[in-house]
Amino acid sequence: MEYIRWVARAATTSDVFNAIAEAHRRDILDALSTGELAVGAIVNDLSLSQPQVSKHLRVLSEVGLVRCRAEGRRRLYRLEPAQLRPLREWLAKYEQAWNDRMDRMDDYLKELQRQGEPQ
Amino acid sequence: MEYIRWVARAATTSDVFNAIAEAHRRDILDALSTGELAVGAIVNDLSLSQPQVSKHLRVLSEVGLVRCRAEGRRRLYRLEPAQLRPLREWLAKYEQAWNDRMDRMDDYLKELQRQGEPQ
DNA sequence: CTAATATATTCCATTATTGGCATGTGTCAA
DNA sequence: TTGACACATGCCAATAATGGAATATATTAG
Numbered sequence: 001m002e003y004i005r006w007v008a009r010a011a012t013t014s015d016v017f018n019a020i021a022e023a024h025r026r027d028i029l030d031a032l033s034t035g036e037l038a039v040g041a042i043v044n045d046l047s048l049s050q051p052q053v054s055k056h057l058r059v060l061s062e063v064g065l066v067r068c069r070a071e072g073r074r075r076l077y078r079l080e081p082a083q084l085r086p087l088r089e090w091l092a093k094y095e096q097a098w099n100d101r102m103d104r105m106d107d108y109l110k111e112l113q114r115q116g117e118p119q
Numbered sequence: 120m121e122y123i124r125w126v127a128r129a130a131t132t133s134d135v136f137n138a139i140a141e142a143h144r145r146d147i148l149d150a151l152s153t154g155e156l157a158v159g160a161i162v163n164d165l166s167l168s169q170p171q172v173s174k175h176l177r178v179l180s181e182v183g184l185v186r187c188r189a190e191g192r193r194r195l196y197r198l199e200p201a202q203l204r205p206l207r208e209w210l211a212k213y214e215q216a217w218n219d220r221m222d223r224m225d226d227y228l229k230e231l232q233r234q235g236e237p238q
Numbered sequence: 239c240t241a242a243t244a245t246a247t248t249c250c251a252t253t254a255t256t257g258g259c260a261t262g263t264g265t266c267a268a
Numbered sequence: 269t270t271g272a273c274a275c276a277t278g279c280c281a282a283t284a285a286t287g288g289a290a291t292a293t294a295t296t297a298g
Contacts, residue, residue: 021140054246073244073295081213098200173276192265192274
């Protein structure tokens with residue numbers, strides 16, 4: 001009797017977090033942050049191969065981070081920054097923890113300062 | 120004569136972006152956002168296997184997102200939210216693009232409103 | 239119509255990542 | 269000292285993700 005030992009991984013649910021995990025994809029988003037660009041322009045700007053760029057654009061497109069518009073035989077991609085929202089919101093949950101730490105740091109510095117004062 | 124056709128991938132430079140790309144690791148960070156936790160507590164809270172949690176904690180540790188403190192035979196992990204900074208900074212670059220879009224949306228809504236007004 | 243251009247897609251080899259299981263290591267209790 | 273407990277690590281199988289090369293598709297130019 002054989003048992004199944006290997007379980008499928010949590011479907012890579014290609015989400016925004018995964019999309020921006022790749023440095024090349026972040027580079028592409030950075031390039032697009034200045035405005036709409038054709039695929040060829042990205043290829044030149046970043047010195048990546050054309051299929052490489054197309055594939056990364058596909059991933060970015062699937063999570064809604066970029067949108068495409070055809071102009072003649074070119075495809076102009078533009079950033080869709082609103083889709084960074086899940087990331088923003090996730091990060092926001094840590095603002096409090098971050099501020100708390102800063103407060104404690106502040107208290108610590110004040111304590112050092114107080115101890116340095118003459119009696 | 121053989122040529123090397125397969126190039127090593129850009130060293131996975133396990134960075135913060137990769138660390139938070141995994142949903143389970145985000146779950147762990149979320150659990151730690153309430154305070155220090157032992158490995159066993161995370162295992163119970165998230166219903167993950169112990170080695171699974173330890174491995175994810177290792178990744179998070181390597182990018183500095185968590186820190187570990189020994190107490191007896193337990194390891195207490197705590198969040199190090201300051202290390203989310205690269206993420207914050209990267210995201211900040213898109214604030215402007217995001218605001219611009221919001222402004223345009225605002226203009227658009229105002230335009231709709233204006234058109235709805237009687238002459 | 240044909241050729242050239244721009245981009246997408248397919249196929250494939252390689253590497254990375256994940257999770258399960260087993261085991262190692264350190265610490266505490268009896 | 270021995271055993272139990274808490275955690276880390278190593279090994280392995282499966283699968284995902286990346287990039288290169290070739291090819292398909294669509295659009296424009298001549």
